Amino acid sequence: xxxxxxxxxxxxxxxxxxxxxxxxxxxxxxxxxxxxxxxxxxxxxxxxxxxxxxxxxxxxxxxxxxxxxxxxxxxxxxxxxxxxxxxxxxxxxxxxxxxxxxxxxxxxxxxxxxxxxxxxxxxxxxxxxxxxxxxxxxxxxxxxxxxxxxxxxxxxxxxxxxxxxx
Numbered sequence: 001x002x003x004x005x006x007x008x009x010x011x012x013x014x015x016x017x018x019x020x021x022x023x024x025x026x027x028x029x030x031x032x033x034x035x036x037x038x039x040x041x042x043x044x045x046x047x048x049x050x051x052x053x054x055x056x057x058x059x060x061x062x063x064x065x066x067x068x069x070x071x072x073x074x075x076x077x078x079x080x081x082x083x084x085x086x087x088x089x090x091x092x093x094x095x096x097x098x099x100x101x102x103x104x105x106x107x108x109x110x111x112x113x114x115x116x117x118x119x120x121x122x123x124x125x126x127x128x129x130x131x132x133x134x135x136x137x138x139x140x141x142x143x144x145x146x147x148x149x150x151x152x153x154x155x156x157x158x159x160x161x162x163x164x165x166x
Contacts, residue, residue, distance in 0.1 A: 010074035011036050011044040014064055016083045020051030028108075032077045035108055041075055054085045061094075068101040079108045 013032045017025050029046055036044045045067070047060040061084075067073045076098055078084075084094035095105050 010072070011041040012047055012064055012067065012073040012076045013044040014047045014061060014076055014078050014083055016049040016052055016054065016058060016061065018051060018053045022050065025050050028079050032079065032108060036075075036077055039106075041077075044077060045073070054090070065097065065101075068098055068103045071102065073103055075104045075106055077106050077108065081107070 013029060013036070015025050015028055015032075025048060029048065033044060033046075036042070047064040047067075049058040049060045052058045064073060064076065068076070081088055081091035081095060084091040098105055
């Protein structure tokens with residue numbers, strides 16, 4: 001299935017993970033990015049609340065709601081409604097709000113999300129972590145960015161993920 005978008009910023013990815021899990025978030029982020037491209041969508045802007053409970057205010061979700069209201073996010077890719085709330089009934093109002101703004105919520109097919117399921121291997125650790133602030137308060141001009149967010153770089157692995165962690 002191929003879709004055409006009207007704007008380079010028409011696609012977004014939203015992820016929330018609690019407790020904080022950088023590896024799971026990074027895996028799902030990459031899978032959702034590939035899925036967007038497979039659907040013929042533009043490279044998605046990432047909105048990630050890693051370490052944020054569904055009972056807390058989610059700053060990146062709030063940013064996504066603003067982007068949706070402004071027409072900057074036409075398609076929002078999620079791994080499942082659990083990113084909004086663990087209970088489907090509690091997640092429904094968030095999905096309805098995005099839909100009312102004209103956004104299309106697209107859930108990752110379950111067989112693709114299984115690739116990001118936690119493994120029995122021990123977590124990898126890194127000797128240092130460098131925190132950078134994104135220079136732009138608006139939507140980024142490069143793939144995979146998050147407006148006004150921060151990036152955690154894991155130098156020993158050469159990997160990066162957008163995130164709101166402490």
